[in-house]
Amino acid sequence: MTDMSAIDASMPKDPELKLTTPSRRRERAMSFGILLSILLIWTGLTNFGSIPAYVIPPPQSVFQWLIEGFRVPLSDASSLWYHTGVTMWEAFLGFVVGSALGIAMGFALAHWPVAERVLYPYVVAFQALPKVAIAPLLVVWFGFGLDAKVLIVVVMTFFPLLVNSIAGYHAVEEERIELARVCNASELQIFRHIILPSSMPFIFAGLHMAAVISLLAAIVGEFVGAKAGLGLLLLQYNNSMQMGGVFAVLLILGVLGFLLNYAMQKLEAWFSY
Amino acid sequence: MTAMTNPQTDTATPATPDVLISSRHLTKIYPTRDGRGVRALDDVSFDVRDGEFISIVGRSGCGKSTLLKILSGLLDHTRGDITLNGRPIDGPDPDIGVVFQSPTLLPWLTITQNVLFPNKIRRNITPAVRERAQSLLATVGLDGFGDRYPKELSGGMQQRAGIVRALVQDPELLLMDEPFGALDAMTREQMNLEVLRIWEESRKTIIFVTHSIVESVFLSDRVFVMTPRPGRLAEVVDIDLPRPRTLDMINSDAFGSYSGWIRKLLEAEGDF
Numbered sequence: 001m002t003d004m005s006a007i008d009a010s011m012p013k014d015p016e017l018k019l020t021t022p023s024r025r026r027e028r029a030m031s032f033g034i035l036l037s038i039l040l041i042w043t044g045l046t047n048f049g050s051i052p053a054y055v056i057p058p059p060q061s062v063f064q065w066l067i068e069g070f071r072v073p074l075s076d077a078s079s080l081w082y083h084t085g086v087t088m089w090e091a092f093l094g095f096v097v098g099s100a101l102g103i104a105m106g107f108a109l110a111h112w113p114v115a116e117r118v119l120y121p122y123v124v125a126f127q128a129l130p131k132v133a134i135a136p137l138l139v140v141w142f143g144f145g146l147d148a149k150v151l152i153v154v155v156m157t158f159f160p161l162l163v164n165s166i167a168g169y170h171a172v173e174e175e176r177i178e179l180a181r182v183c184n185a186s187e188l189q190i191f192r193h194i195i196l197p198s199s200m201p202f203i204f205a206g207l208h209m210a211a212v213i214s215l216l217a218a219i220v221g222e223f224v225g226a227k228a229g230l231g232l233l234l235l236q237y238n239n240s241m242q243m244g245g246v247f248a249v250l251l252i253l254g255v256l257g258f259l260l261n262y263a264m265q266k267l268e269a270w271f272s273y
Numbered sequence: 274m275t276a277m278t279n280p281q282t283d284t285a286t287p288a289t290p291d292v293l294i295s296s297r298h299l300t301k302i303y304p305t306r307d308g309r310g311v312r313a314l315d316d317v318s319f320d321v322r323d324g325e326f327i328s329i330v331g332r333s334g335c336g337k338s339t340l341l342k343i344l345s346g347l348l349d350h351t352r353g354d355i356t357l358n359g360r361p362i363d364g365p366d367p368d369i370g371v372v373f374q375s376p377t378l379l380p381w382l383t384i385t386q387n388v389l390f391p392n393k394i395r396r397n398i399t400p401a402v403r404e405r406a407q408s409l410l411a412t413v414g415l416d417g418f419g420d421r422y423p424k425e426l427s428g429g430m431q432q433r434a435g436i437v438r439a440l441v442q443d444p445e446l447l448l449m450d451e452p453f454g455a456l457d458a459m460t461r462e463q464m465n466l467e468v469l470r471i472w473e474e475s476r477k478t479i480i481f482v483t484h485s486i487v488e489s490v491f492l493s494d495r496v497f498v499m500t501p502r503p504g505r506l507a508e509v510v511d512i513d514l515p516r517p518r519t520l521d522m523i524n525s526d527a528f529g530s531y532s533g534w535i536r537k538l539l540e541a542e543g544d545f
Binding site: 173175176178179180181182183184185189193194197198200273 | 345346347364365367369371373374375377379380381390391393394395424
């Protein structure tokens with residue numbers, strides 16, 4: 001690296017010349033400012049305006065619900081820790097199983113072109129089907145417990161990984177495979193040392209999508225029928241017009257989604273070479 | 274030497290001891306849907322002696338890539354014979370190193386790991402191999418870049434690493450498929466000198482495919498001129514320029530007449 005100060009010293013001092021790009025810090029400050037204004041307007045309208053609490057609850061009531069929900073013991077029916085845990089566990093299990101199946105089947109289809117050509121029309125057809133529509137069916141088959149919800153997540157996370165691993169397999173540069181072949185690589189070595197690492201950016205893009213979908217799918221599953229979970233809690237609070245509780249659950253879901261997205265983004269960047 | 278200049282007729286001559294590669298009536302026909310097939314290579318015969326620098330020039334579709342793929346063992350031929358040291362080439366061989374059109378370095382491996390990739394696949398990474406890789410990297414000016422990743426290197430440096438990877442196995446034959454096509458003109462000249470230096474130090478046999486007539490004359494002992502539809506070896510041109518070659522030779526009359534002659538051979542086959 002060249003010394004940056006050396007460049008600065010040789011530059012003529014010209015006040016008109018702009019050397020700095022718009023600062024990232026200022027953009028962050030503006031984002032935070034928007035959040036603050038929303039909170040202010042929300043507080044103003046709900047406390048001093050004419051909006052009733054059963055439409056939009058005041059912020060202090062939402063925070064009270066949050067604090068209460070996280071303070072009650074885990075065994076309590078309103079424990080937010082418990083319901084958050086149930087939803088995340090469903091999403092996590094389904095994500096792991098669905099992604100693994102999607103990757104395995106994607107590579108298998110891509111590796112055997114005949115299988116891909118024969119089965120792909122069904123894949124496309126099934127992918128076009130709004131998969132939340134089969135959630136009620138799964139609840140009938142598997143009941144109100146964990147199984148049905150995990151299965152819904154499996155079905156919904158399977159496809160992004162299937163499609164992305166097929167795309168990843170086909171995107172491997174031909175010369176990389178030739179490189180392995182001139183080294184007398186076996187088919188397994190070609191897969192292990194060329195195809196798998198080459199498709200990592202595609203796989204992680206798929207995992208990113210699937211992670212976000214998994215939370216959504218778990219909530220949808222709980223809407224349809226559940227004994228626990230944030231989706232169930234949301235429905236219950238909504239039906240009894242306890243808007244503070246509804247907003248508290250929505251806030252948790254927002255934070256969870258944000259963190260999940262952030263983590264996957266970091267992971268994806270790590271594997272983009 | 275005289276037998277080499279007209280290889281299409283000397284089919285009865287047995288391979289002499291210093292012949293490394295021998296091709297006789299080599300033909301490759303790609304199957305097509307209409308059942309007539311495409312003749313990518315038609316009755317190609319030649320010998321390459323140990324330590325020679327051969328360039329293959331020709332337009333797209335003349336079969337030079339097909340020929341290189343057959344030599345590297347990646348592709349079967351339809352008819353004829355092709356041998357390395359008297360053994361038929363029927364698959365990839367550690368005695369043949371390949372340098373690809375693009376550097377084809379794996380972005381998730383460091384330069385050292387990339388250079389050792391063939392040995393990793395063949396499960397023969399030894400301390401001696403590591404040492405050889407290090408010294409080869411040093412000879413191409415990549416000293417201290419072993420722990421860097423490919424994207425941190427310039428195009429020319431990447432292709433040098435690609436050459437080192439092909440040399441680590443210490444092959445007898447180096448196949449180079451338009452390796453400098455993507456580089457700018459200045460870097461390309463530097464790389465040509467680099468290849469000649471490596472060739473002179475290691476005494477490898479090199480078969481170098483290129484689009485550039487100047488490059489082929491500058492580098493080679495002999496230039497194979499190929500013509501398309503079907504892919505044929507039209508002429509073998511001996512380049513009688515002194516070694517070591519220098520860049521100012523490119524402006525000499527002899528150089529000009531060689532490149533003029535090759536251009537005429539290529540143009541004789543119709544429109545560019």
